[in-house]
Amino acid sequence: MRVIVVGAGLSGLMAARQLVASGHQVTVFDKGRGVGGRLATRRIDAATLDHGAQFFTVRTNEFAAHVDRWVAAGVAHEWCKGFANEDGHPRYVGSRGMSGIAKHLAEGLDVRLEKLVFSLECSDYDVTVVTDDGIKHTCDAVLLTAPLPQSFSLLFGAGIEMPAELRTIDYDRTLGLLAVLDSPHHNVPSPGGLQFPDDVFSFIGDNSAKGISQAPALTFHANPEWSLQHFEDDIETIHSLLLDAARTWFGQAKVVESQPKKWRFATPQKSWPHPYWAAPGGLVVLAGDVFAGPKMEGAALSGLSAATYLVTAFS
Ligand SMILES: Cc1cc2nc3c(=O)[nH]c(=O)nc-3n(C[C@H](O)[C@H](O)[C@H](O)COP(=O)(O)OP(=O)(O)OC[C@H]3O[C@@H](n4cnc5c(N)ncnc54)[C@H](O)[C@@H]3O)c2cc1C
Incomplete structure (x- = not known):
C-alpha cells in the first residue's frame, strides 16, 4: 500500500515508522523546514x-x-x-532538544520538507495529494496529522465532512x-x-x-x-x-x-474519544494529539493507532 502522511510531527512520524515496518511504502510531507512540528x-x-x-x-x-x-x-x-x-x-x-526525538524517528523515512499539502482529490479507490509546487502524488490512503483546523480545510476541499463535534474543537x-x-x-x-x-x-x-x-x-x-x-x-x-x-x-x-x-x-x-478518525470510505484518516490526549504521549499513540487501522484495513 502507498500511504502519504501529512505532517512530520510526532504522530505522523510514529505512524510512518509503523507503516514502513509493516511493509508499506510511505512518503511524509511537511510544510516546515525541519521535522518535529510542536517538538x-x-x-x-x-x-x-x-x-x-x-x-x-x-x-x-x-x-x-x-x-x-x-x-x-x-x-x-x-x-x-x-x-x-x-x-x-x-x-x-x-537529549538534543525535543526536535532531536523527531529527527531520530525520521531517520530512514522518505520525509519531504517545505512541501505544503495544498489539496486532496479523492476517488473510490485512491487519493491524490497536491503539494504547493503543483505536483500530484497518488496513493492508496492518506493520513492527516496537522492540527484539526488545518486538516479541515483539506477535507473541505475534497468534499469530506468531519463530525461537527470534531470540527469545532x-x-x-x-x-x-x-x-x-x-x-x-x-x-x-x-x-x-x-x-x-x-x-x-x-x-x-x-x-x-x-x-x-x-x-x-x-x-x-x-x-x-x-x-x-x-x-x-x-x-x-x-x-x-x-x-x-x-x-x-x-x-x-x-x-x-x-x-x-x-x-x-x-x-x-478537548479530546476526541477515539484515537483516530477515518473518513467514510476509509482512505483518508486523521490522527494527532486531539485524538488520544493533548500531549506527546497522545500524539504518539494516535499515530500508532491510525497506522494499525490502515494496516488492518488494507490487509
Ligand atoms: C507551546 C507548547 C508547549 C507544549 N508543552 C508540552 C509538554 O510540556 N508536554 C507534552 O507532552 N506536550 C506538550 N505540548 C503538546 C505537544 O507538543 C503536542 O501534543 C505534540 O507535539 C503534537 O504532535 P502532532 O504530531 O499531533 O502535531 P504537530 O506537532 O503539530 O505536527 C503536525 C505537523 O503537520 C504539519 N502540517 C500542517 N499542515 C500541513 C500541510 N498542509 N502540509 C504539510 N504539512 C503540514 C506541521 O508543519 C507539523 O509539523 C506542547 C505544545 C506546545 C505548542
Whole structure:
C-alpha cells in the first residue's frame, strides 16, 4: 500500500515508522523546514532552547516501550520526577532538544520538507495529494496529522465532512519567550521547571537544567488566557510584554538575547474519544494529539493507532 502522511510531527512520524515496518511504502510531507512540528528546538549561539513541548510523561506500557528505546538510543533522558514537589513520575526530555526525538524517528523515512499539502482529490479507490509546487502524488490512503483546523480545510476541499463535534474543537494559543542569559544566577530553582508560577506563565523551563543547553537559557510559556488576550498584538509589543513579565525570574542574570514565539494551535481544548478518525470510505484518516490526549504521549499513540487501522484495513 502507498500511504502519504501529512505532517512530520510526532504522530505522523510514529505512524510512518509503523507503516514502513509493516511493509508499506510511505512518503511524509511537511510544510516546515525541519521535522518535529510542536517538538521544536531553537539554537541561539551556545544556547539550545525547546520552544514547543517542554517535557513528557509516560502513562501507558505502549508508549513506555518506545520511550525506553529513545533513552537507549541516547535521544531522550529523564529530567526529574516533578517540579515543586516530586511525585515519583519521571519527566523526560529530548537529549538534543525535543526536535532531536523527531529527527531520530525520521531517520530512514522518505520525509519531504517545505512541501505544503495544498489539496486532496479523492476517488473510490485512491487519493491524490497536491503539494504547493503543483505536483500530484497518488496513493492508496492518506493520513492527516496537522492540527484539526488545518486538516479541515483539506477535507473541505475534497468534499469530506468531519463530525461537527470534531470540527469545532478549538486549540489554545501559546505565546512564548526564549531568553539567553549571561549567567545561571536566575530565579528558577532546581530542578529547573515551574508550572503556573504566576498569573502570566504556565511554564518556565531552564534548558541548562534539562541538560540540553551549554549556555544559560530559559523558555517561558504564557498561559492560555494571557496568550489569547495578547495574540493579535504586534510582535514587538508581545516581545516587550513577555520580557517585562519574565523580569522577576531573571534574578541577577542579564538577558543576552531574546526572541518571542507564537503558537496558534498549541493545545487542543478537548479530546476526541477515539484515537483516530477515518473518513467514510476509509482512505483518508486523521490522527494527532486531539485524538488520544493533548500531549506527546497522545500524539504518539494516535499515530500508532491510525497506522494499525490502515494496516488492518488494507490487509
Ligand atoms: C507551546 C507548547 C508547549 C507544549 N508543552 C508540552 C509538554 O510540556 N508536554 C507534552 O507532552 N506536550 C506538550 N505540548 C503538546 C505537544 O507538543 C503536542 O501534543 C505534540 O507535539 C503534537 O504532535 P502532532 O504530531 O499531533 O502535531 P504537530 O506537532 O503539530 O505536527 C503536525 C505537523 O503537520 C504539519 N502540517 C500542517 N499542515 C500541513 C500541510 N498542509 N502540509 C504539510 N504539512 C503540514 C506541521 O508543519 C507539523 O509539523 C506542547 C505544545 C506546545 C505548542
